[in-house]
Amino acid sequence: MSPLPSGKATPLPHIQTTFESETSAEEQTRKRRQDAVKRTFVRCWESYKTRAWMSDEIAPISGGARNPFGGWAATLVDSLDTLWIMGLRQDFGLAVAAAANISFETATIDEVNVFETNIRYLGGFLSAYDLSGDKRLLRKAKEVGDMLYAAFDTPNRLPITRWRMREVAQAQGASQVAHDNVLLAEMGSFSMEFTRLSILTGDPKWFDAAQRISDIFEAQQDSTALPGMWPLVVNAKDGVFNQGDSFTLGAMADSTYEYLPKTYALSGGRLGGYKTMYEKAMAAAGQQNFFRPMVPDEGDILVSAMVNIRRGENGKSRVELDPEGQHLVCFVGGMLAVASKLFDLPDHLRKAQKLVDGCIWTYKALPLGIMPETFHMIPCPSTTGSCPWNETLWKTEILRKHGVDTQDTGQAHKIIAQKRLPKGFTNIGDTRYILRPEAIESVFVLYRTTGQKYLLDAAWAMFEAIEKNTRTELANAALADITVEAGKSAPKIDSMESFWMGETLKYFYLIFSEPDHVNLDEYVFNTEAHPFRIWGA
Incomplete structure (x- = not known):
């Protein structure tokens, strides 16, 4: 059993x-915006209370209740710390009393997503405890931690990430084996929650479980096809994390990288291996995954994308960029900003600035002022130097992207009109907006690390666009297509995931709070926006 690291925090x-003192006018504007965000949260919370209480989610259009995460009141648990942060103490007390009675012995689903349960439930209870000190929340965190720990009961102690809890319970001790195809993020996103739970309880078993995974990542980091990064899919059954040809900071890999600097910070600098792994990973990603897109205003922005290793007949391999941007990968700017301060890496802050500006640019480029789930752009020859706009190249790449074997610009115009492509985009593969938080997350973090005031206006523009287009009579709904013309209504989806109240609205609220409210020198946020107190802070 690996003990928690001893000694004083670094x-x-x-x-x-x-931060400079704000003027009276700036304070009034900030508070007005903050109050608007809070009103949106309260409207959603009241609808959840009256129509979907103790269910995982409310359906924001029909008003029904859904249970995709086990029926353990995901929205309630995800919202606990938001209630506290927004000063809604009466509702916080109501929610804690209800949460104390959640039973994790049964579930409404056959297969428990261990990753989601960890970041939403364990993260939610730990954060609410760190903020409030209510011991009922720590008891619930331990309950969830004990349940998740059972998923690590395998021959090599690596977890089953899609865990059939009911079958295990009925089998009464039958053996479990981890899977041989596991998403990177689902394997590498335990370190924050498990470490914090061990710190608070004094029981090292959770830290030990996360550290075993970390040790494999560290040992195999330099032997992958893209040294420094790990492939999108790993083999937990055999403990092989270095075989695979696709590498990304985006979906299905994201929080493994996000947790490297954050776990270092959470431990008070006691876990130096996370610093080393972060620096190696970002050396590779900065060189291979970040690209500057060709855009009409020639903005100096960056996008993070996936790369694939292509192997030729001569045995040599080459790195091939897939220039797809994602809303989810917008978290990277915030990660780099935090790490730049933690590890004194000024270049990472410069990259963070360009990545965050890239997400802001993409919001502004779409007619509703909202970024899509995924999109493709044209990479500039390099991330530095000039990158003039080339209309002909843009149209040629659109034709190629859509498989049209012609140089007929008329065909390009048809595709642009049909796909409603703003200049700079060669395709928008997923036109949805599902109330995601990653863009405002990085805008918030960059603001707290730099104090640049333009970020406040960028955040407000995002909030106004999202609230205007997603609002329903009851709450806020995901959007099916954000490429509709400005002034037209985007089709809504009857879905509001718990991260809308647990993450998105929390970050919008915090960027318009006084800077000391949930100070980043005292707290570090997990990937579900749950702030944990830094050990020793």
């Missing part, structure tokens, strides 16, 4: 910048 550098 004094961490300040992550937050020193």
Whole structure:
């Protein structure tokens, strides 16, 4: 059993910048915006209370209740710390009393997603406890931790990430084996929650479980097809994390990388291996995954994409960029901003700025002012130097992207009209907006680390666009297509995932709070936006 690291915490550098005093007008604007965000949250919370109480989610159009995460009141647990942060103490007390009675002995689903349960439920209870000190929340965190720990009961102690809990219980001790095809994020996103639970309880078993995974990542990091990064899919059954040809910071890999600097910070600098792994990973990603897109205003922005290793007949391999952007990968700017301060890496802050500006640019480029789930753009020859706009190249690439074997610009115009492609985009593969938080997350973090005031206006523009287009009579709904013309209504989906209230609205609220409210020198956010107190802070 690996014990928690001993010794005093390493004094961490300040992550937050020193903010100038705001004028009276700036304070009034900030508070007005913050109040608007809070009203949106309260409207959604009241609808959840009256129509879907103790269910995982409310259907924001029909008003029904859904249970995709086990029926353990995901929205309630995800919203606990948001209630506290927004000062809604009466509702916080109501929610804690209800949460204390959630039973994790049964589930409404056959297969428990261990990753989602960890970040939403364990993360939600730990954060709410760190903020409030209510011991009922720590008891629930331990309950969830004990349940998740059973998924690690395999021959090599690596977890079953899609876990059939009911079958295991009925089998009464039958053996479990981890799967041989596991998404990277589902294997590498336990370190924050498990470490914090061990710190708070004094029981090292959860830290030990996460550290075993970390040790494999560290040992195999330099032997992958793209040294420094790990492939999108790993083999937990055999403990092989270095075989595979696709590498990304985006969907299905994201929080493995996000947790590297954050776990270092959470431990008070006691776990130096996470710093080393982060620096190696970003050296590779900065060189291979970040690209500058060709855009009409020639903005100096960056997008993070996937790369694939292609192997030729001569045995040599080459790195091939797939220039697809994702809303989800917008978290990277915030990660780099935090790490730049933690590890004194000024270049990472410069990259963070360009990545965040890239997400802001994409929001502004779409007619509703909202970013799509996924999209393709044209990479510039390099991430530095000039990148002039080339209308002909844009149209040629659109034709190629859509499999049209012609140079007929008329065909390009038809595709642009049919797909409603703004200049700079060669395709929008997924036109949805599902109330995601990653863009405002990084805008918030960059603001707290730099104090640049334009980020406040960028955040407000995002919020106004999202609220205007997603609002329903009851709450807020995901959008099926954000490429509709400005002034037209985007078709809504009867879905509001718990992260809308647990993440998106929390970050919008915090960017318009006083900078000391949930200070980044005292707390570090998990991938579900749950702030954990830094060990020793």
